[in-house]
Amino acid sequence: MPASRDQIEAFLRLVGRRLNMRRLAATAVWAVIAASLVLLVAGASYIARGHAFDLRWYGAAALAAGAATLLAWVVRLARRESSARFADRHFGLKDALVSSLHFARDGKREGFYTLQQEQTAQRVAGLDAEAIDWRPSQRPLAAACCLAVLAIAPALPPTSQTVLDRIALEEQTLELSERSNQELKELVRELNEQVADPLEREMIEPDKLREMVESLEKTSDQKAALRQYARLEKQIQEQLTKLSQRRDEQLMSEAAVELAKDRATRPLAEELAKKKYDASAEHLEQMKPTKTPKLSEQQKEVARLEAAAKRMAAAVRNQRGRGASGGSSPSSKSGESAGASGSSSGKGGSADGSGGSGGGAMGDAIEDLEASLSKWSESLREASRQEKQHGKCDAKTAGECKECRSKSLSDLNSLKKCLTRMAIKKKACDKLGGLCKACSRCQGGMCQGAMCQSPKAGGKKAGTGSNLALRNERDTLLDNGQTETLKGVKSGDGPSQTTVETAEEGTGVSGRAAVAQRREFRRQFESFVSREDVPEELRTGVKEYFESIHIDAQSPVEESR
Amino acid sequence: MTVASPEEVARESAERFVQRFDMIRTEVGKFIVGQHRLVEDVLLAIVCGGHVLLEGVPGLGKTALVHSFSEALDLKFQRIQFTPDLLPADIVGTQVLVDREGHKRLEFAPGPVFCNLLLADEINRATPKTQSALLETMQEHSVTVAGQTHKLGSPFFVLATQNPIEQDGTYPLPEAQLDRFFFKLLVASPSHDDYAEILNRTGGNHRPTVSPVVSGEDILEMGATLRETPIDETVRDYLIRVVRATHPENEEAPEAVKRFVRHGASPRGAQAMLAASRARALLAGRFHVSRDDVAEVAVPALRHRIILGFEGEADGVRTDRVIRDVLEALG
Numbered sequence: 001m002p003a004s005r006d007q008i009e010a011f012l013r014l015v016g017r018r019l020n021m022r023r024l025a026a027t028a029v030w031a032v033i034a035a036s037l038v039l040l041v042a043g044a045s046y047i048a049r050g051h052a053f054d055l056r057w058y059g060a061a062a063l064a065a066g067a068a069t070l071l072a073w074v075v076r077l078a079r080r081e082s083s084a085r086f087a088d089r090h091f092g093l094k095d096a097l098v099s100s101l102h103f104a105r106d107g108k109r110e111g112f113y114t115l116q117q118e119q120t121a122q123r124v125a126g127l128d129a130e131a132i133d134w135r136p137s138q139r140p141l142a143a144a145c146c147l148a149v150l151a152i153a154p155a156l157p158p159t160s161q162t163v164l165d166r167i168a169l170e171e172q173t174l175e176l177s178e179r180s181n182q183e184l185k186e187l188v189r190e191l192n193e194q195v196a197d198p199l200e201r202e203m204i205e206p207d208k209l210r211e212m213v214e215s216l217e218k219t220s221d222q223k224a225a226l227r228q229y230a231r232l233e234k235q236i237q238e239q240l241t242k243l244s245q246r247r248d249e250q251l252m253s254e255a256a257v258e259l260a261k262d263r264a265t266r267p268l269a270e271e272l273a274k275k276k277y278d279a280s281a282e283h284l285e286q287m288k289p290t291k292t293p294k295l296s297e298q299q300k301e302v303a304r305l306e307a308a309a310k311r312m313a314a315a316v317r318n319q320r321g322r323g324a325s326g327g328s329s330p331s332s333k334s335g336e337s338a339g340a341s342g343s344s345s346g347k348g349g350s351a352d353g354s355g356g357s358g359g360g361a362m363g364d365a366i367e368d369l370e371a372s373l374s375k376w377s378e379s380l381r382e383a384s385r386q387e388k389q390h391g392k393c394d395a396k397t398a399g400e401c402k403e404c405r406s407k408s409l410s411d412l413n414s415l416k417k418c419l420t421r422m423a424i425k426k427k428a429c430d431k432l433g434g435l436c437k438a439c440s441r442c443q444g445g446m447c448q449g450a451m452c453q454s455p456k457a458g459g460k461k462a463g464t465g466s467n468l469a470l471r472n473e474r475d476t477l478l479d480n481g482q483t484e485t486l487k488g489v490k491s492g493d494g495p496s497q498t499t500v501e502t503a504e505e506g507t508g509v510s511g512r513a514a515v516a517q518r519r520e521f522r523r524q525f526e527s528f529v530s531r532e533d534v535p536e537e538l539r540t541g542v543k544e545y546f547e548s549i550h551i552d553a554q555s556p557v558e559e560s561r
Numbered sequence: 562m563t564v565a566s567p568e569e570v571a572r573e574s575a576e577r578f579v580q581r582f583d584m585i586r587t588e589v590g591k592f593i594v595g596q597h598r599l600v601e602d603v604l605l606a607i608v609c610g611g612h613v614l615l616e617g618v619p620g621l622g623k624t625a626l627v628h629s630f631s632e633a634l635d636l637k638f639q640r641i642q643f644t645p646d647l648l649p650a651d652i653v654g655t656q657v658l659v660d661r662e663g664h665k666r667l668e669f670a671p672g673p674v675f676c677n678l679l680l681a682d683e684i685n686r687a688t689p690k691t692q693s694a695l696l697e698t699m700q701e702h703s704v705t706v707a708g709q710t711h712k713l714g715s716p717f718f719v720l721a722t723q724n725p726i727e728q729d730g731t732y733p734l735p736e737a738q739l740d741r742f743f744f745k746l747l748v749a750s751p752s753h754d755d756y757a758e759i760l761n762r763t764g765g766n767h768r769p770t771v772s773p774v775v776s777g778e779d780i781l782e783m784g785a786t787l788r789e790t791p792i793d794e795t796v797r798d799y800l801i802r803v804v805r806a807t808h809p810e811n812e813e814a815p816e817a818v819k820r821f822v823r824h825g826a827s828p829r830g831a832q833a834m835l836a837a838s839r840a841r842a843l844l845a846g847r848f849h850v851s852r853d854d855v856a857e858v859a860v861p862a863l864r865h866r867i868i869l870g871f872e873g874e875a876d877g878v879r880t881d882r883v884i885r886d887v888l889e890a891l892g
Contacts, residue, residue, distance in 0.1 A: 094851035099793035103849075111571040112791050116848035118568075 004121030008100055014129030016083040020073070021134035027072045028065075029136045029144045035065035036147030043154020050160035058155070091127050096120040170220035173446065177225040178218040180442035184232075187438050188213045191431055199421070203243055203428040209236075209435070225446055233439035240432050245425050247319075248362045249275065252422070254315035255366070265308045277423035281416040288412060289405070295384045302380055305412075306373040313370040316363040362418050369411040376404035571848075574786040578843050581783055582608065584774040588633040591769045593626055594762065595755035601844075602746050602861055603630065603720070608783040609836040611743020612699050612719040614684075614734075614865065621748045622759075623722040627680040630720070634780065635773035636677035637714060641695075643687035645730060649694035653704040654711070669706055674698050677714050677777055681721035685731040695719070696738045716780050736868050743833050745865035790839040792850040799891065800838070800855045804831045806887045807867050815890035817883050821873030826866040833862040856888050 039061050046053045078086070084097035100120045103113050135141075192206040212232055219225050252272045259269030268287075271279040287308065289301035379400040386393040393401075525546035528534070534542055565573075582604060589600050603626065606613045615623045624640075631638035641652055654672035658665055673679065674695070681695060698704055699719050704711045721742070723734070739745070751759060762769055792800075806813045808825030818825070838854035845854070860881050867880045 094845075094847065094853055095793060095796055096847070096849065096851070098795055099791070099849040099851075102793045102795065103791060108791065111567040112575070112789055112848045114568045115571055115575070116791055119848055 004117045005104060007121040008097065008117070008124060011124040011127065011129060012080050012083045012087070012097065012101075015087045015132065016078045016080065018129055018132040018134050019078040019083055019086055022132065022136070023076050023078065024069070024073045025134055025136045026140070027076070028069045029140045031065040031069040031072070032144040033140065033147055034068070035061040036144070036151040038064075039151040039154065040147070043151070047154060047157055050163040052157065052159040053154040055155060058151075061151075087124075087127075087129075090132060091124075093120070093123060096123060169222065173222045173225055174218060174220040176446050177216075177220075180225075180229070180445065181213070181216045181218055184213045184216065184435075184438055184442065185210075187435055191435065194431070195428075197424060200424050200428050203425060204431060205239070222446060226443055229439050229443045229446070233436055233443070236432055236436045236439065240429060240436065243425050243429050243432070245422055245429075247360060248418075248422055249426075251315060251319055251360075251362055252277070252280075254318060255312040258311035258315045259308060262307060262311060264304055265311060268308060275426060277419040277426065281419040281423070284412060284416050284419070288409065295380060295387060299377070299380045299384060302373060302377050302408075305408075306370070306377050309366065309370040309373050312366045316366050320363065362415075362422075365411065365415040365418050369408065369415050372404060372408040372411045376401065376408045379404045571789065574782075574789075575843055575848065578608075578783050578786045578840075579846070581775050581779055582840075582844060585630075585633050588771050588774045589626070589629045592629045592762070592771050593622060594758040595751050596622070596626070596748070599626070599746055599748060602744055605837050605840050605858075606743040607634070607716075607718055608780060608787065608840055609743060609833070610716060610718075610784050611833060611836070612721070612741065614739070614742040614745045615720065615722045615748055616725050616745060617722070617748025618726055618750075619724055621750065623748055624680065624682055626748075627678075627720040627722070629771050631678045631680070632771035633774055634678065635776040636716070636780075638678045638680070639673040639676035640680040640682060641673050642682045643684050643691070645686060645688060645732075647687050647691050649691050650706075652691065653694055653698060654706060656707050667707070669709065669711065671711065672704070674704060675711070675713060677716055677718065679717070679719045681719055683724060684721040685723040685733055687732065689732050689735070692732065692734060693738070695721075696734075696741050699741050714777075716777050716784075739865040740827055740829055742865060744837070744861040746861055787836065787839045787843055790843055790850060791848065792835065792839065796850050796852055796855060797835075799852050800831060800834055802891055803855065803859055803887055804828075804834065804863070806891060807863060807884070809870075813891065815886045817878070817886040821869055821876065821878045822867055822883060823870035823873075824868040826863045830863050830866040834858050837862055859888060860884050 039057055042057050043053045081098065081101060084101050087093060088095050088097050096116070097120060100117055103109075103116065188206065188209050191204065192210065195201050195204055195206055212235055216228055216232065219228075252275070256269040256272035259265040259272065268280060268283045271277075271283060287301075287305050289298055289305060292298055292301075379397060383393040383397045383401050386397055525543075529539060529543050529546070585604055586600055589604075590597075593600055603613050603615075607630070615626070617623055627640075628638075641647070650672070652672045652674055654670050654675065656667045657670045659668045684692060684695070687695075698713065699717075702713050702715070702717055704713065724731075802813060804826050805811050806815070806825075807818060807822065808814060809819045809822050811818075811825070814822075814825075834855060835850075837858035838850050841854040841857055842848070842850045863884050864880045867883060869878055869880065869883075873883075
C-alpha cells in the first residue's frame with residue numbers, strides 16, 4: 001500500500017512539474033501576445049499623431065509581460081489535485097488518480113480501496129510523465145511570433161516633418177515669448193525710473209503697467225502668446241486714449257499758424273508748431289509784462305502779449321466755428337468747456353475727439369487771456385491819456401489797471417499751466433507709445449519668427465484675401481480736424497434709401513439691384529474720402545475720381561427716365 | 562487455515578462478478594444474435610436488482626431475449642401476456658374456496674408474479690388498474706390480498722415489453738410509474754449479418770439451447786459486490802450534477818432542457834445510475850467508478866424519467882438527445 005502510494009505521489013510530482021512548465025510557456029505566449037497588442041496600439045497612436053514611437057515602450061512592455069507571466073504562473077501553479085485531474089485526462093486514466101487521492105485523503109483503506117490504489121499505481125508505472133508536452137499550442141505560438149514581429153514595425157517610421165515643425169515652432173515661440181517678456185519688463189522698469197514727475201506718474205501709472213507686464217507668461221502656444229501681447233497693447237492703448245489731447249494739440253498748431261504771421265510771435269509759433277509746450281510756456285513767461293512804472297513800456301509789453309493772445313484766440317474761434325458748422329452742438333462756451341473738460345483734467349474718460357465743438361479749457365484760457373489783456377490794454381490807454389492830460393491818472397483808473405494786470409497775469413498763468421500739462425501728457429503719451437510699439441514689436445517678432453516660417457501658414461494667396469464685407473459697415477465720421485467734409489444734399493435730389501420701384505410690364509430686367517449697389521458704392525467712397533489716412537493733398541483728387549466714375553456709370557433706372 | 566485479507570476477498574468477489582456476468586452473457590448469446598449492448602444492459606439491470614422495460618417493434622426478439630435470460634439464470638420464470646381484459650387478481654393471485662378434508666375454506670392462490678423472473682409481455686395492453694397492480698408489486702416486492710401480505714421471491718425481476726408503434730387499444734404506462742423501471746431499453750433492428758445468423762440458428766432442426774449458469778443467490782451476491790465498489794466524491798458529484806441538470810430550473814441545465822423538458826429525473830434515477838455505473842466499472846476491470854461509467858449509463862437510466870413539455874413533444878424531441886446535451890454541457 002505505501003509503495004503504491006509513493007509511486008502515485010512520485011508520478012504526480014513529475015506530472016505537476018511538466019504541467020507547470022506547460023503553463024509557464026502558455027502564459028508567456030499569451031503575455032507576449034498581449035504585450036505585442038499593446039505595443040501595436042500604442043505604436044498606431046504615435047504614428048497617427050505623427051510622432052516617432054518611444055522605444056521605452058518596448059522595455060516597459062517586456063517588463064510588464066514578464067511580471068504578468070510570473071504572477072499568472074504563480075497563481076495557476078499546479079497542485080496535486082489539478083495534476084491528478086490533468087493526468088487522468090491526458091493519459092485516459094478514467095479518474096483513477098483523482099479517486100486514489102481522495103480515497104487516501106479520506107482514509108479509506110482495505111478491500112476495494114487498496115485494490116484501486118494498487119491498480120492505479122500499476123497503471124501509472126507504465127506511463128511516462130516526461131511524455132507530457134510542455135510546449136505551448138502551435139496557433140498561439142505562431143500568433144505570438146507574428147505579433148512580436150509586427151510590434152517592431154511602429155519603431156520604424158521617424159517623426160513626421162509636420163510634428164518636427166510644430167515642435168520647433170513651440171520651442172521658438174517659448175524662447176521668443178520669454179525674451180519678449182523680459183524685454184517688456186526691462187522697458188517698464190526703465191519707464192518707472194524715468195518718470196519722476198508725480199503728475200506724469202499719475203498719468204502713466206507705472207505700477208499698473210508693471211503688474212500687467214509681470215502677468216505675462218512664457219508659453220509655447222503661439223496664439224496664446226500673441227493674444228497676451230495684443231491684450232497688453234490694448235490696455236496700453238486704452239490708457240493712451242485717456243491721455244489723448246488731440247484737440248488741444250490741433251488748437252495749438254492752428255495757433256502756431258496764426259502766430260507765425262507776426263514776426264514778434266514767430267518764435268512762440270515755432271515752438272508750438274514743434275509741440276514744445278514746455279518751451280512755449282517758458283516763452284509766455286518771458287512775454288509776461290514786467291512791473292515797470294512807465295506806462296508806455298507797459299503798453300508795449302501788453303500790446304505784444306495781446307497781439308499774441310488775439311492770434312491764438314483767432315485760432316480758437318476758427319476751431320469753434322468749424323465745430324459749429326460741422327453739425328454738432330452750437331458753440332456755446334459752456335458746452336465746449338463741458339465737452340473738453342477731460343482734456344483739462346487729464347483723467348476721467350475721453351479727452352477729446354468725442355465732442356463736436358472745439359477749444360475746451362485751453363481755448364477758454366486763451367480767450368480769457370485775450371479778453372483780460374484787451375481790458376488791461378484799454379485801461380492802460382486810459383491811464384496814459386489821463387497822464388498826458390493831467391500829469392497823472394486817477395486812482396480809479398490806476399485801480400482798474402492793477403486789477404486788469406492781476407487778472408491778465410492770472411489768465412496767463414492758467415494758459416501756462418495748460419501748456420505745461422500738455423507737455424507732461426505728451427511725454428507720457430510718448431512713453432506709453434514706446435511701450436505700445438514694443439508690444440507690437442513683440443507680436444511682430446512672434447509672427448515673423450514663428451508663424452510666417454510655418455510651411456502651412458494659414459491665409460489665402462496673395463491678392464485673394466481681401467474681404468469685401470469689410471467696408472459694409474459705415475465708418476463713424478469723426479471730426480478729425482480736416483477742413484474738408486462732405487455734406488448731405490438737402491434739395492431732395494439724392495437717391496432715396498426707401499424708394500419703392502415698380503417693375504414695368506413685360507419681360508424687362510429690373511435694375512433695382514444695380515441701383516442699390518450704386519448707393520452702397522457712394523456710401524463707401526464718401527466714408528473712404530473722409531478717412532483720415534487719406535492724405536489731404538490727395539483727398540480732392542480721390543473724391544473727384546470716385547465722382548467721375550459714379551457719373552459715368554448712370555443707373556439703368558435713371559437712364560430709362 | 563489462513564484467513565483471506567480484505568483485498569483478496571474483494572478481488573475474488575470482483576473477479577467472480579465479472580466471470581458470472583460473462584458466463585450469463587455468453588449463454589444468452591448462444592440464442593440471441595447480436596444485440597450485445599442490449600444483452601449487457603438487461604444483465605446490468607438484473608444484477609443491480611432493477612426491472613427493465615424493453616421497447617421495440619414486434620418480432621425483434623424481446624420475448625426471446627427474456628426467455629433466454631430465464632433459461633440462463635436458474636430462476637423461477639413466469640410470463641404474463643397482458644391484454645385489456647386481464648385483471649389485477651390474474652397477476653397477483655386471489656382467494657379461492659377449497660375443500661380440505663371436508664372443510665371448505667378460502668386459500669390464497671398465488672398469481673404469476675410469484676416467481677423470480679417475470680416477463681410482462683406487452684404491458685401497455687393491460688388496463689391501468691392491472692398495470693398499477695404489477696408496478697406496485699415491482700416496487701414493494703410483496704402482494705397483499707384479503708389483508709394478508711405475501712412476500713415475493715428474491716431476487717425478483719420484471720422484464721416488461723411494449724410496442725411503441727401500435728397504440729390502438731393500448732394503455733400507455735403512466736409517466737410517473739415508469740420511474741420504477743431501472744432501465745428503459747430500446748430494441749433495435751438487427752443488422753444484415755445478424756439476420757443471417759438468426760435464420761441459421763432458428764431455421765434448422767437443431768435449435769440452440771440455453772443452460773442455467775448462475776443461480777438466484779449468485780445474482781444477489783453479484784449485487785452485493787457491486788455495492789462495495791468505491792466511487793469518488795468528485796465522480797459522485799458529477800453524477801448528481803447530471804441528474805440535476807435534467808431539471809429545467811437548474812442553472813447548469815443546457816438550453817435543450819430549459820426549452821423542452823417539463824420534469825427532470827428523480828433521485829431514483831440517480832440511484833439507478835450509481836448502481837449501473839458501479840457494475841460498468843467492475844466490468845471494465847476497474848475498482849472505482851469513473852465519469853465515463855456514469856455517462857455511459859445515463860441514457861438508459863434516465864430516458865424514461867425525463868418528461869418532455871408540450872414544445873418538446875410537438876418538436877419530436879427525443880429524451881436521448883436531451884441527455885446527451887446534458888452530458889456535453891457538463892463536460
